[in-house]
Amino acid sequence: MGIRVTQPGLLTTVQDLGRTKGLAQGFSPSGVMDQWSAIQGNLLVNNVENEAVLEYSILGPTVTFSTPAVIAVTGGVVNAKLNGAQIHENQAIEVNSEDVLEIGPLTQGRYGYLAVSGGLQVDSILASKATSLRYGLGGFKGRALKTGDFLATVEPKPVIAEPEKRKIAVSSHDTDQTVLIRVTEGPQFAQFEAETITAFTNQQFKISKNADRMGLRLEGQPLSVANVPEMLSEATVAGGIQVPKNGQPIVLMADRQTTGGYPVIGVVASVDLPTIAQLVPGQVVRFKMISLTQSQQALADQKAQLKQIKQTFDALNPKVSRKTATKIIRLFR
Numbered sequence: 538m539g540i541r542v543t544q545p546g547l548l549t550t551v552q553d554l555g556r557t558k559g560l561a562q563g564f565s566p567s568g569v570m571d572q573w574s575a576i577q578g579n580l581l582v583n584n585v586e587n588e589a590v591l592e593y594s595i596l597g598p599t600v601t602f603s604t605p606a607v608i609a610v611t612g613g614v615v616n617a618k619l620n621g622a623q624i625h626e627n628q629a630i631e632v633n634s635e636d637v638l639e640i641g642p643l644t645q646g647r648y649g650y651l652a653v654s655g656g657l658q659v660d661s662i663l664a665s666k667a668t669s670l671r672y673g674l675g676g677f678k679g680r681a682l683k684t685g686d687f688l689a690t691v692e693p694k695p696v697i698a699e700p701e702k703r704k705i706a707v708s709s710h711d712t713d714q715t716v717l718i719r720v721t722e723g724p725q726f727a728q729f730e731a732e733t734i735t736a737f738t739n740q741q742f743k744i745s746k747n748a749d750r751m752g753l754r755l756e757g758q759p760l761s762v763a764n765v766p767e768m769l770s771e772a773t774v775a776g777g778i779q780v781p782k783n784g785q786p787i788v789l790m791a792d793r794q795t796t797g798g799y800p801v802i803g804v805v806a807s808v809d810l811p812t813i814a815q816l817v818p819g820q821v822v823r824f825k826m827i828s829l830t831q832s833q834q835a836l837a838d839q840k841a842q843l844k845q846i847k848q849t850f851d852a853l854n855p856k857v858s859r860k861t862a863t864k865i866i867r868l869f870r
Contacts, residue, residue, distance in 0.1 A: 597640025759784025
């Protein structure tokens with residue numbers, strides 16, 4: 538029992554927070570592009586933060602449920618409909634057998650997520666359920682979903698108390714023509730000339746049409762790498778801003794290669810990775826240099842916010858008495 542794909546949408550894949558244990562073997566981490574939205578979806582349906590979800594880009598899928606479940610739609614803004622009636626994003630929704638969910642096109646943002654109570658039951662490879670399209674690895678048969686695909690879910694439906702109270706207030710995605718993104722110094726920052734650093738932080742860069750899950754290619758006045766020494770390949774990180782010889786920066790994302798030989802002028806602050814991931818071609822970014830301490834503090838603030846959300850939802854769960862808990866423990870001994 539589970540979910541039948543009626544219309545696959547665009548680039549709909551099974552993803553979690555990434556295959557970090559495969560880096561040493563040369564596998565890109567993959568995983569969701571917008572971790573903030575995916576984690577929120579899982580919290581809404583009482584999953585662990587790293588549970589697998591469906592990620593879609595630009596156009597969401599239409600699916601039919603063959604078993605009851607609790608779901609949440611998060612990420613880019615859509616006008617999702619359940620059996621033809623519009624539903625709200627960023628809250629838990631109960632669905633029944635034969636219900637049809639039509640997510641449709643995104644009106645804001647680039648990536649959206651469908652979380653299902655109990656998670657999607659696909660095999661874990663290298664400690665992750667993430668789909669890596671480059672290698673045909675993980676997720677559902679290592680590929681994007683197609684019409685007719687069937688994804689197993691947990692049965693019976695996990696018990697979630699008061700799902701109607703499980704909501705998260707989320708502001709709209711950045712639709713401004715120019716979006717400010719915070720960055721810290723990259724490994725080769727000091728090797729760039731002062732004029733190049735000034736150009737990097739003062740000018741605007743446009744998101745290219747060639748932006749994808751591997752990296753966001755930016756368009757602007759080329760940055761000079763003429764005096765940056767040649768370098769050997771080194772490990773890459775999410776949000777690393779490479780500057781190739783043509784001077785047009787590339788922001789490395791989820792499906793990035795594990796190593797790269799271009800100098801990295803900056804690294805997008807972890808807290809701003811979801812923001813830049815959700816930008817669409819034609820939107821413009823400007824970069825603001827911040828310290829590593831400031832970046833760490835911003836991330837700590839975000840984690841504190843998630844902790845508060847989790848505590849609020851945990852308070853809705855039914856309390857198990859000490860006597861009942863003791864009986865449950867004895868049953869499994």
